Amino acid sequence: MSLLVTGSLGIDTVETPHGTAPDVLGGSAVYFAVAATHFTDVRLVGVVGEDFPDSFSKLMTDAGIDIAGLEVRKGSKTFRWSGKYSEDMNDRDTLDVQLNVLQEKGPTVPAAFADSDILFLANTHPALQREMRSQVKNPRLTVCDTMDLWIDSARDDLLATLKVVDGLIINDGEARQLTGKKDNIAAAAALLQMGPKFAVVKKGEHGAILVTEKGITVIPAYPTMDVVDPTGAGDSFAGGMLGYLCTQAEIDDVALKRSLIRGTVTASITIEDFSLTRIKDTSRDEIEKRVRAFSEMLRID
Amino acid sequence: MSLLVTGSLGIDTVETPHGTAPDVLGGSAVYFAVAATHFTDVRLVGVVGEDFPDSFSKLMTDAGIDIAGLEVRKGSKTFRWSGKYSEDMNDRDTLDVQLNVLQEKGPTVPAAFADSDILFLANTHPALQREMRSQVKNPRLTVCDTMDLWIDSARDDLLATLKVVDGLIINDGEARQLTGKKDNIAAAAALLQMGPKFAVVKKGEHGAILVTEKGITVIPAYPTMDVVDPTGAGDSFAGGMLGYLCTQAEIDDVALKRSLIRGTVTASITIEDFSLTRIKDTSRDEIEKRVRAFSEMLRID
Numbered sequence: 001m002s003l004l005v006t007g008s009l010g011i012d013t014v015e016t017p018h019g020t021a022p023d024v025l026g027g028s029a030v031y032f033a034v035a036a037t038h039f040t041d042v043r044l045v046g047v048v049g050e051d052f053p054d055s056f057s058k059l060m061t062d063a064g065i066d067i068a069g070l071e072v073r074k075g076s077k078t079f080r081w082s083g084k085y086s087e088d089m090n091d092r093d094t095l096d097v098q099l100n101v102l103q104e105k106g107p108t109v110p111a112a113f114a115d116s117d118i119l120f121l122a123n124t125h126p127a128l129q130r131e132m133r134s135q136v137k138n139p140r141l142t143v144c145d146t147m148d149l150w151i152d153s154a155r156d157d158l159l160a161t162l163k164v165v166d167g168l169i170i171n172d173g174e175a176r177q178l179t180g181k182k183d184n185i186a187a188a189a190a191l192l193q194m195g196p197k198f199a200v201v202k203k204g205e206h207g208a209i210l211v212t213e214k215g216i217t218v219i220p221a222y223p224t225m226d227v228v229d230p231t232g233a234g235d236s237f238a239g240g241m242l243g244y245l246c247t248q249a250e251i252d253d254v255a256l257k258r259s260l261i262r263g264t265v266t267a268s269i270t271i272e273d274f275s276l277t278r279i280k281d282t283s284r285d286e287i288e289k290r291v292r293a294f295s296e297m298l299r300i301d
Numbered sequence: 302m303s304l305l306v307t308g309s310l311g312i313d314t315v316e317t318p319h320g321t322a323p324d325v326l327g328g329s330a331v332y333f334a335v336a337a338t339h340f341t342d343v344r345l346v347g348v349v350g351e352d353f354p355d356s357f358s359k360l361m362t363d364a365g366i367d368i369a370g371l372e373v374r375k376g377s378k379t380f381r382w383s384g385k386y387s388e389d390m391n392d393r394d395t396l397d398v399q400l401n402v403l404q405e406k407g408p409t410v411p412a413a414f415a416d417s418d419i420l421f422l423a424n425t426h427p428a429l430q431r432e433m434r435s436q437v438k439n440p441r442l443t444v445c446d447t448m449d450l451w452i453d454s455a456r457d458d459l460l461a462t463l464k465v466v467d468g469l470i471i472n473d474g475e476a477r478q479l480t481g482k483k484d485n486i487a488a489a490a491a492l493l494q495m496g497p498k499f500a501v502v503k504k505g506e507h508g509a510i511l512v513t514e515k516g517i518t519v520i521p522a523y524p525t526m527d528v529v530d531p532t533g534a535g536d537s538f539a540g541g542m543l544g545y546l547c548t549q550a551e552i553d554d555v556a557l558k559r560s561l562i563r564g565t566v567t568a569s570i571t572i573e574d575f576s577l578t579r580i581k582d583t584s585r586d587e588i589e590k591r592v593r594a595f596s597e598m599l600r601i602d
Contacts (some may be wrong), residue, residue, distance in 0.1 A: 182388055206507035261601050
C-alpha cells in the first residue's frame with residue numbers, strides 16, 4: 001500500500017550537548033518519509049531551492065523514497081532551520097529560520113501519486129494542507145500535523161482542515177492550545193470533537209496519548225539513555241505509525257494501538273544520532289525487536 | 302503479612318480549582334496507610350499533638366489501621382500544611398507549614414510492631430528514618446521516600462539511609478537532584494548505585510519508572526480527567542505498591558512490576574476527591590477492576 005507525505009524539506013544546523021551537525025538534511029516530510037520506508041513504499045511531495053544538495057536527494061532515493069513529487073525550484077532557496085537544545089534536551093531554542101521557498105506557492109502532487117492509499121499532511125499552512133488533500137483522489141486515511149503558529153494565526157483554516165482529515169498527530173502543548181484544555185487527557189479527548197476520528201498527542205520523553213471513539217490509550221516513551229539529537233522525533237513517530245498502518249488490512253482500534261507502539265519505537269531510534277544517520281540505516285527487524293521488548297515491558301497483570 | 306509505616310500525620314488545608322478543603326486529615330503516613338489497607342494489615346507509627354481530632358483517629362481505626370504506634374504528645378501541636386494547586390494542578394504553592402511536633406523527638410516503634418514484614422519509612426529526616434529502621438527486627442523489605450530538603454541539607458545522612466534500605470520511592474525532580482543526572486531514566490538507573498536494590502521514580506501525571514538490577518520498566522499514569530485533589534498521590538502510590546507486595550510470597554521483578562501498577566491505580570483513586578474521602582471508601586475489587594482495564598490498555602503487540 002502506498003503512503004504519500006507532503007511537508008517541508010530543509011537544511012538544518014543542530015546543536016545538542018553531544019555536538020553540532022551543520023547543514024544536514026532535515027524537514028518534517030523527510031523525517032517522516034525515511035522512518036516510513038522501513039514499513040512501506042513512500043512517496044514524497046515538497047519543494048526546495050536550487051541550493052538543495054544532490055547528496056540529499058540521493059540519500060532519499062537510496063532510502064527507497066519516490067521523490068517524483070520533489071520540485072527543485074529555480075531561483076529559490078531551500079528552507080533553513082538552526083536550533084540549539086538545552087542540557088536536558090527537553091527544550092530547544094530556534095537560533096535561525098529562513099522560510100525561503102516555503103513562503104512561495106506550494107508544490108503539486110504528481111498525477112501518478114493521486115491514487116495514494118494513506119496521506120500524511122505534515123506541518124504547513126492548513127489551507128495548503130487542504131489544497132494537497134484535494135489533489136489525492138480517495139485516500140483510505142488522511143492524517144495531519146500542525147503547530148502553534150497556525151493555531152494562533154490561521155485557526156479557522158485549521159478547523160476547516162480538521163473536518164477533512166481522519167486523524168491528527170500533535171504535540172501536547174499544541175493540543176492544549178488548540179482545545180483550551182489544561183490537561184493533556186482532556187485535550188486529547190476534546191480533539192475528537194473537532195472532526196478527526198482519532199488523535200495522537202505526543203508528549204516527548206513522556207510518551208503519547210491515542211484517543212478514538214472507543215477510548216484512550218496512553219503509552220510511555222521507549223526508555224533510552226542514548227539521546228543524541230531529538231530533532232525529527234515527532235515526524236519519525238508519525239512516519240513509523242502511518243508506515244505500519246499501510247501494512248494493515250483494516251485500520252481499527254487494534255491496528256491504531258499497534259501503530260502507536262511502532263511510532264514510539266521508530267522515534268526512539270531516530271534520536272540516537274544526528275539528523276537521519278540512525279533512522280535511515282535501521283531495519284524493520286530492528287524496529288520489531290524493540291517493539292517486542294517494549295510490549296514485554298508493558299505486559300503487566 | 303504485616304506492613305509498618307512511619308511518617309507524618311497532619312492537619313491540611315488544601316485549595317484546588319475544585320474547591321477548598323480546610324483542616325482535613327493528611328500526612329505521608331496517613332495517605333500511605335489508608336491506601337495500603339485495601340491490600341493488607343497496616344500498622345502506623347507517628348506523633349501528633351493534643352489538637353489532633355479524635356475523628357481523625359477514628360477515621361484511621363475505621364479503615365482498619367492499627368494505630369498503637371500513634372503517640373499523642375501532651376503540650377505539643379500537630380504538624381500543619383496548607384497548599385494551593387495551580388489551574389492545571391501540576392504545580393502547587395505551599396502557603397503555610399507549621400512543623401510543630403515534627404521538630405521534636407521522633408516516635409517509638411511499639412514492641413508489638415517490631416516483627417513487621419515490610420517497612421515503609423515515609424519522608425522525614427534520614428537520621429530518624431534509620432532510627433525507625435533499627436527498631437524493627439528483621440523486615441523482609443524496607444523502602445524509604447525522601448525530599449529535596451534532605452537531599453540539600455542532610456545528604457550524608459540520606460546516603461547512609463540508602464545503604465540500609467531495599468527500595469527507594471522518589472519524585473522525578475528529586476531523583477535528578479540526588480543523582481545529578483539531567484534525564485529521568487539516567488537518574489533512575491543511577492539511584493541503584495547508591496544502595497537500594499530497586500528504585501521507583503514517580504513522574505506524577507506522566508507515570509513512573511521502576512529500575513531493578515534486571516532492567517527498567519516505565520508505565521504511564523492511569524488516564525483520568527477526574528482529578529480533584531492531587532495531595533497524597535505519591536504516598537498512596539507507595540501504599541498501594543507495598544500493600545500489594547505484602548500479598549506476594551516472593552518479591553521478585555514480576556511482583557515489583559505488578560506492584561507498580563497497583564500503586565499507579567491506587568494513586569489515581571486517591572486524587573478523585575479531597576483528602577482521604579475517595580481512597581478510604583474504595584475496595585480491593587475496585588482497584589483490581591481498574592488494574593485489569595489498565596493492563597488491557599497497555600497490552601499491545
